[in-house]
Amino acid sequence: MKGGTLPDDAGPTRVRRDTDPVGARHLRARYAVSAVFFVHGASVATWAAEIPRVQERLGLEAGELGLALAGPGMGALLGSQLGGWLVARYGSRGVSTVAAVVLCASLLLVPFASSAGTLLVCLLVLGAADAATDVGMNSQSVVLQRACPRPILNGMHATRSLGAIVGALSGSLVIAQGVPVRQHFAVVALLLAGVCLAAGGLLLPAHHDHGAGPRGTGRRGPTGSRPRDRGVAARWRAVGPLALLAFLAALVSDIPASWGGVQLRELGASGGVAAASYAVFSAGEVLGRMCGDRAVARYGWARLIRTGAVVTAVAVAVTLPTGQAPLLLAALALTGLGVSVTFPGAFSGAGALPGVSPGAAIGQVTFAGRLGWMAVSPLVGGLATVFGLTVALAVLPLAALGIALLAPVTEPPARGALDASSPVSTTTLHG
Known part of the structure; x- marks a missing residue:
């Protein structure tokens, strides 16, 4: 040592976590998918808060409303299967982003319904987008979980619950102020869709879905490889x-x-x-x-x-x-x-x-x-x-x-050791 300075080989250099581009990318993706969870909860709660006013505006009897309210459930059955197929084919980032934007846009359709039948159609779209978003954001979360040294999935779902609370409380406030349904849904849809579009660009791309390895190991298969799916x-x-x-x-x-x-x-x-x-x-x-x-x-x-x-x-x-x-x-x-x-x-x-x-x-x-x-x-x-x-x-x-x-x-099934030729990723989530 000379002049009070350490030589280059004095010891390992400590790298600050916030300068790690890979870790930073995963951290941004984690915040982004949390935003999608929040949007998912807030959008569904916004619709639920307005059900009585929609019924009153359309003059629906209880039986007619019950028929229309079957729409989200029926749409969700289709959306969950379609969402799973799309994630397997195109990755969770695109599905999460597009489905969440469609979910927000479906709120704009509801005020234009003129009967129980047209309301049913609007709610079929809402239910399908709701379930497809559910599949996409949970798939992205599982990918992030594999790269993270500690569990994160419960926190993601807590964010959705908080979004639902915010959507319900804000809906109650808007209704108390007498804001029309159309304006309420328009403002919420535009705000939440903007959040989804901003978050979508920060989610992990499709090759992370296809190349993820065993949960919690931080390992991945060959980049871009798709798992062999069963029948x-x-x-x-x-x-x-x-x-x-x-x-x-x-x-x-x-x-x-x-x-x-x-x-x-x-x-x-x-x-x-x-x-x-x-x-x-x-x-x-x-x-x-x-x-x-x-x-x-x-x-x-x-x-x-x-x-x-x-x-x-x-x-x-x-x-x-x-x-x-x-x-x-x-x-x-x-x-x-x-x-x-x-x-x-x-x-x-x-x-x-x-x-x-x-x-x-x-x-x-x-x-x-x-x-x-x-x-x-x-x-x-x-x-x-x-x-x-x-x-x-x-x-x-x-x-x-x-x-x-x-x-x-x-719990994850027992797995054998990974093939020695498979690359090992040291990617971890920080924060």
Whole structure:
């Protein structure tokens, strides 16, 4: 050493993380896909907030509205399958961006509906774009997860929940101010579409979807190589347990939204308390997802999902027979907390299946989840007609027990060592 300076070979040079172009690119993509999750939640919540005013403007009877509201579910079944195929073929960046913009644009169509039939068509488009966005953004998240040394999927889904809260609260404020539906949807659609277009350019391109390696290893296959996908029947056999997990998670998640308030009213709760049922569930869900990534890193997907499902089953099974509204509200909060990581875990598991395109697998998991949401109302309603609502709601703890049994399928399958010729990427996500 001379003149108080270190020679060039004095030791390894410490590179600042923010100067790493690869790490910075992945970090930007992580923020970008979080923005898409937020847009997804906000756009759907914006539509939901305006349903009563749309019904009033069109003069729809309850039966006509019910027919129109089947549109998002039917569109979602198509969109989830189409989205999976498009991600497998073109990558998650394009699907996430285009589908999210179409989702925002579909809000512009709704105010121009003139009947239950035209509203149904508009909502078919909205539902298809909603599900395709779901597939695209979760596929991109799985790619990012593989390059990240710690779990991130729960945080992504928490962002979607926050978007839904913002969309619902802003919708309530706009409605209270008497802003017309058309102006409300136009402003929201333009703002959210702008966010999607800005975020789309920062997402990882298609070769990352096709070249990703085992989850959590930071390794990739040959750049641009597509995984050898199985046939449709073989793929469904591989994805089937995860699809069933998503179906049961949808049952557990939607029952508080569709029937929690009804049950509270039957127990004598006020309208305000009954209306708070889904808010309480959502608060538990957001809390669970915000803390979920750290918990998954410590305990693993299977253990965390199983524990949450058992807590949910016990809480609801114990409180339902009591007929006490405060206890049921507490059980709904625990349900949101307990089921919060199940969907992210199912998507994570789908993205790690060997021999199956992650996009196709995530599309099928999304399809099963949408089927579960569609099944809730007829299933619980039919049982309630015969046995009463309290007995019908036993579906929730039973579905939670099913989730507990299926929890191990979210863990990645055992894999052999990667071929020595496969390049190893040292890419990691920072922050």
